[in-house]
C-alpha cells in the first residue's frame with residue numbers, strides 16, 4: 001500500500017479522475033499543512049486541494065494505515081510505526 005489513489009473532481013471540466021500519491025509523501029504534505037496540488041487527468045488543469053479534499057485524503061491515508069496494520073499482523077509482523085497526526 002505504498003501508493004494512495006485519491007478520487008478527485010476537476011474544478012474546470014467537472015470530470016472525475018484519480019490522482020496518485022506516494023503514501024509517505026501524502027502524509028508529509030497533510031501533516032505539514034503544505035499546499036497539495038491536484039491534477040485533472042483529462043485536461044491537465046491543476047488546483048490546490050481544498051480543506052474538504054484534504055479531509056478526504058487524510059481519511060484515505062488512515063484507512064490505508066489500518067489496512068497495512070491488519071496485513072502486517074496477519075503476516076506475523078508487528079508494526080512499530082505509530083505515526084499519528
Ligand SMILES: [Zn+2]
Nearest residue numbers: 010013040043
Ligand atoms: Zn478537467
